[in-house]
Every structure is written in C-alpha cells, then in structure tokens.
Amino acid sequence: MTVKSTGISHIAGIKSFSTDFSSFGEDYVFSRISPGKAAHPGALLDNPWRFDGLTLVLSLSGIKSVNINMESIDVTPNSIIITGPNSIISPGGIDWEHIDAYTLFISKEFMMDINLDVNVINIRQQFQKRKPVISLSEEETMLLRRYLELLHLNAKNREMSLYVKSIARNLVSALVYEMMEIAVKYDEPVNDENNRYKSRRIGYVHDFMQLVTRYHTKERSVGFYADKLYISPKYLSLIIKETTGKSAAQWIDEYVILEAKNMLRFSGKNIQQIAYDLNFTNQSSFGKFFKHLTGMSPTEFQHS
Numbered sequence: 371m372t373v374k375s376t377g378i379s380h381i382a383g384i385k386s387f388s389t390d391f392s393s394f395g396e397d398y399v400f401s402r403i404s405p406g407k408a409a410h411p412g413a414l415l416d417n418p419w420r421f422d423g424l425t426l427v428l429s430l431s432g433i434k435s436v437n438i439n440m441e442s443i444d445v446t447p448n449s450i451i452i453t454g455p456n457s458i459i460s461p462g463g464i465d466w467e468h469i470d471a472y473t474l475f476i477s478k479e480f481m482m483d484i485n486l487d488v489n490v491i492n493i494r495q496q497f498q499k500r501k502p503v504i505s506l507s508e509e510e511t512m513l514l515r516r517y518l519e520l521l522h523l524n525a526k527n528r529e530m531s532l533y534v535k536s537i538a539r540n541l542v543s544a545l546v547y548e549m550m551e552i553a554v555k556y557d558e559p560v561n562d563e564n565n566r567y568k569s570r571r572i573g574y575v576h577d578f579m580q581l582v583t584r585y586h587t588k589e590r591s592v593g594f595y596a597d598k599l600y601i602s603p604k605y606l607s608l609i610i611k612e613t614t615g616k617s618a619a620q621w622i623d624e625y626v627i628l629e630a631k632n633m634l635r636f637s638g639k640n641i642q643q644i645a646y647d648l649n650f651t652n653q654s655s656f657g658k659f660f661k662h663l664t665g666m667s668p669t670e671f672q673h674s
Contacts, residue, residue, distance in 0.1 A: 381421065381475045394525035394538055397480040400518065401473045405432065420458050424476040426549070427451040428514050432469030435462030436503065443503050448511045451503050452549060472518045476542060482628065484539040510552055517545045574599060575613045578606065579621070586625040588649045592618045627663050630656075634672050641668045 381399045385391040390402035427433070433445045437460040438453055445451065445462075453459055455478050506514070521541050524534065581595050589595070595618065596603040603618075610618040626648060633644045645656035660668050 384473065390522070392522050392525040394521075396477055397535075397538060398474060398476045398521065398525070398542070400522040400525060402522070403469055403471050403473070405468045405470045419460070421453075421475060422455050423478045424455070424474075424481055425451075425453045425457070425459065426474040426476075426518075428472040428511070428518060430470040430472075430511070432465045432467075433461075433463075433471060434465065436460075437462050438502050443501075445503055446505050448506045448508065449503055450506055450514060450549070450552070452553070453502055457502075472515065474518055474521065480542070481546075483631065484543050504552060506552065513548065514545075517541065517548065521545070572613065574601070574606070574609050578610060578618065582622055582625050586622060587629060587647060590622050590626060590649075592622070595622075623663055627660065630660055630668070631664075631671065634668055641672075644668070 384399065384401045387403070388401040389404040391400065393399045427436075427450070429445055429447070429449045429451060431447045433449075433451075435442050435444050436451055437443075438451075438457055442462055521538070524537050524541060577599055578595055581598050585594070592603045592607060596606040599606060607618045610616070610621065614621070616624075630644060630648060633639060633647065634641070637644065639647070641656070642653045645653045648656065650656035650659065657667055660666075660671070664671065666674070
C-alpha cells in the first residue's frame with residue numbers, strides 16, 4: 371500500500387474531475403462534484419493519501435463508504451465526513467454517475483491563523499473521539515451547504531486583499547463552530563464495558579485540555595497540570611501522546627501560540643504587554659519562544 375502525503379498545492383488536482391472549483395491561495399480548496407457531470411478521477415485516488423489539514427466532505431448522494439485510517443465506514447445520503455490533519459483517507463464505494471458532494475480542504479497553517487477559541491483550534495483532537503461520519507438533517511445539510519458556497523464565492527474571482535482574507539478567516543471560523551455544534555449533538559455515550567479504560571484516558575485528556583484552557587496564559591509546565599490531575603508528569607505525557615498524537619508540552623505550547631497570535635492580531639496591545647500577559651519574563655524570551663514555534667517573529671506575524 372502506498373500512502374501519498376498531500377498539501378493544498380497537490381489537492382488542487384481535484385479540479386480535473388470537479389464540476390465547480392475554487393482555491394484561496396494555499397489556505398483552502400473548494401470543490402463541487404455533481405451527479406452525471408463529474409469525470410472519474412482515474413489514478414488520482416487509486417492509493418490512500420494523507421492531507422496535512424482539515425478535510426470536510428458534505429455528501430448528498432453517491433458516496434456509499436469511505437476508508438479512514440484503514441477503517442471502512444458507511445456513508446448515508448446527507449452526511450458530513452470530517453478528518454483532521456494526517457488522517458489516512460481513501461474512497462470506498464462511490465457511484466460516480468450519481469455522486470453529489472462538496473469538498474473543502476483547509477490547510478493546517480490557515481486553521482492556526484484564524485481567530486478560534488482555543489477549545490476548538492485543533493480539529494484532530496476534537497474529532498478523534500467522535501464519529502468521522504455523521505448523518506445530518508435536511509436543515510443541517512442546507513446550513514453547511516451555504517457555508518461552503520460562501521467560501522467558494524469568497525475565493526472565486528476575488529483579489530487577495532486584506533478584507534477578502536479576513537472574510538475567509540471568519541467564514542471558516544463560523545463553519546468550524548457549526549461542525550462542532552453538530553458533532554456534539556450526535557455524540558454517543560460510552561456504555562461498552564470494553565471501552566471504560568479508554569473512556570478514563572479520554573477523561574484525563576479532557577480534564578487536561580480544560581486545565582490548559584484555564585491556565586495556559588500563566589503556566590507552561592507539564593508538572594503543574596499533572597499535579598492538578600493527581601498523576602505523575604510522565605503518566606500524563608504518556609496518555610496525552612498516545613491519545614492525541616501530541617505530547618502534553620506540545621499542547622501547552624500550541625495553546626500559548628494560539629493565544630499569542632490572537633492577541634497580536636486582535637488585542638491592540640504591544641508586544642511587551644502581550645509578553646507580560648502570557649507570563650514571559652521579558653519581551654525577548656517571548657520573541658524567541660514565538661519564533662521557535664512559528665518561524666517568524668511577533669512583529670513579522672503582526673504585519674503578515
């Protein structure tokens with residue numbers, strides 16, 4: 371089996387079998403595939419592939435199953451398929467004569483750049499404990515279609531300006547919140563005895579994330595959060611890494627960076643004030659932390 375790692379620039383190949391298509395730079399790619407009009411993609415989807423961002427497919431008809439991380443999942447009409455960064459995806463049963471679907475691929479970098487609440491910024495963590503395929507009501511389907519069409523219109527035949535990108539950020543932000551609202555609504559309680567151990571671990575992950583949400587502007591030590599949970603830092607790091615794919619330290623840093631980005635872009639405060647608010651000893655230490663994790667200085671990010 372070959373797994374192709376894919377970025378936004380490679381995803382643009384979907385245009386060849388789309389009935390409607392637009393891309394917003396390296397930020398997101400939209401595609402509409404309509405019944406009887408879509409060309410079969412041929413070898414493009416022969417092998418499983420991995421995308422380093424958020425993948426969303428709104429299936430109206432024609433998609434019968436999809437393979438996500440080597441698991442085959444049935445898809446009913448009016449369903450949403452959501453996968454986070456680096457999930458392994460391949461098509462299952464598809465009726466190309468009757469397929470009707472919207473797809474949206476959003477880069478991980480763009481997801482990190484928009485003004486989202488820190489509770490929902492990482493799509494992988496939020497959706498991995500939920501079903502990747504959710505059946506929707508007619509009203510939910512129509513609502514998500516409108517968001518996707520607005521993102522398409524925003525990208526199509528528009529110049530890349532400050533306002534257009536701001537519109538894109540806010541539309542994606544609103545779309546993510548809508549998807550989270552739908553995902554929470556369809557959550558299923560864990561009743562299976564065999565899943566209780568997994569549920570306890572998820573409980574630790576949930577509590578850790580809640581603590582990071584509350585304290586990340588003041589505390590960046592894994593030991594601080596482990597003490598709050600009455601477990602050792604080593605055990606906390608283990609279960610966070612095994613459950614989410616990222617270490618506890620990476621999660622803390624990610625929350626701090628998101629907060630820093632939001633403050634740099636939206637708070638109106640200067641860099642020294644932001645460094646103080648995030649409990650850095652000085653502006654220089656904050657700048658080194660920010661550049662190490664983002665590749666640019668706080669000043670460069672403010673002007674980007």
